[in-house]
Amino acid sequence: MEYAIQVTGLTKAYQDFTLDKVSFVVPKGSIMGFIGENGAGKSTTIKAILNLIHRDAGTIEILGMDLDSQEKQIKEKIGVVFDECCFHDNLTPADISKILGNIYQNWDDQLYQTYLKKFGLPENKKIKDFSRGMKMKLSIAAALAHKPELLILDEATSGLDPVVREEILDIFLEFIQNENHAVLISSHITSDLDKIADYLTFIHHGKIVFSAGRDELMDDMGIVKCSSDDLARISKEMIIRYRKNQFGCEILIKNRESFVAAHPEMILDPVTTESIMLFYSRGEEI
Numbered sequence: 001m002e003y004a005i006q007v008t009g010l011t012k013a014y015q016d017f018t019l020d021k022v023s024f025v026v027p028k029g030s031i032m033g034f035i036g037e038n039g040a041g042k043s044t045t046i047k048a049i050l051n052l053i054h055r056d057a058g059t060i061e062i063l064g065m066d067l068d069s070q071e072k073q074i075k076e077k078i079g080v081v082f083d084e085c086c087f088h089d090n091l092t093p094a095d096i097s098k099i100l101g102n103i104y105q106n107w108d109d110q111l112y113q114t115y116l117k118k119f120g121l122p123e124n125k126k127i128k129d130f131s132r133g134m135k136m137k138l139s140i141a142a143a144l145a146h147k148p149e150l151l152i153l154d155e156a157t158s159g160l161d162p163v164v165r166e167e168i169l170d171i172f173l174e175f176i177q178n179e180n181h182a183v184l185i186s187s188h189i190t191s192d193l194d195k196i197a198d199y200l201t202f203i204h205h206g207k208i209v210f211s212a213g214r215d216e217l218m219d220d221m222g223i224v225k226c227s228s229d230d231l232a233r234i235s236k237e238m239i240i241r242y243r244k245n246q247f248g249c250e251i252l253i254k255n256r257e258s259f260v261a262a263h264p265e266m267i268l269d270p271v272t273t274e275s276i277m278l279f280y281s282r283g284e285e286i
């Protein structure tokens with residue numbers, strides 16, 4: 001398998017927070033959803049991948065190139081979108097094409113125009129008069145117009161209405177139809193990731209808890225609602241986390257097949273990205 005991103009042992013210590021030996025890969029032809037609570041370390045990881053912050057340890061390879069020695073070549077091949085539009089308010093989409101056309105060798109003004117049309121963005125209106133949704137669409141159009149192989153998006157769909165979000169998610173799905181392409185997207189909107197992510201990487205307090213195929217996770221895990229007595233009967237090896245409530249408890253189970261064989265009387269509900277995240281963040285270990 002070829003990787004678009006390979007992060008190994010990434011470490012970055014701030015005064016009150018440490019990104020601790022973070023390792024994960026993003027395979028080519030896939031969308032990786034990067035999830036975790038506020039302050040878990042998602043943006044710090046993304047900034048390190050973009051070489052925007054100095055890292056204390058670890059190696060980062062992007063599209064088979066080493067970040068430290070081949071940063072310039074890498075930057076040509078990646079499109080980046082942050083949650084805030086990074087263009088000056090007084091510029092228009094037309095100005096942006098002129099500026100970025102001078103920066104990126106592969107800038108394709110026709111492709112940019114196609115995206116502007118697709119997103120219904122006026123070419124000559126100043127960005128200060130754009131809505132948040134329009135600004136995000138513009139950032140995405142600009143990120144795609146130099147024909148990147150890798151898209152890195154940090155909360156790029158936050159604050160957008162469901163219609164705009166769906167439009168944008170469709171663009172990402174279209175983008176990875178080329179199997180040399182890949183997307184890394186951090187998002188709190190886990191339902192979006194349920195729609196598009198092939199893989200999920202979950203970071204908690206600066207450490208990677210898991211990084212795996214979403215289908216694999218969904219097929220292997222389940223949630224069972226039961227009494228506290230039932231909790232005691234279930235083999236510890238099958239319990240990832242549990243949460244007690246006033247009615248009994250909810251358990252995040254792994255090894256779905258073995259669980260069903262051992263407890264045919266219990267009902268196992270499917271998991272979602274959000275439920276997995278909540279169990280790992282707020283549940284207890286047995």
Ligand SMILES: Nc1ncnc2c1ncn2[C@@H]1O[C@H](COP(=O)(O)OP(=O)(O)OP(=O)(O)O)[C@@H](O)[C@H]1O
Pocket residue numbers: 014015016017036037038039040041042043044045
């Ligand atoms: N320049 C900095 N100096 C000191 N601490 C920092 C700096 N940048 C980030 N941090 C700390 O690192 C931690 C992780 O922040 P980060 O922005 O990576 O989290 P996040 O997972 O992206 O959160 P959110 O979902 O809220 O955007 C936080 O505790 C934050 O305060």
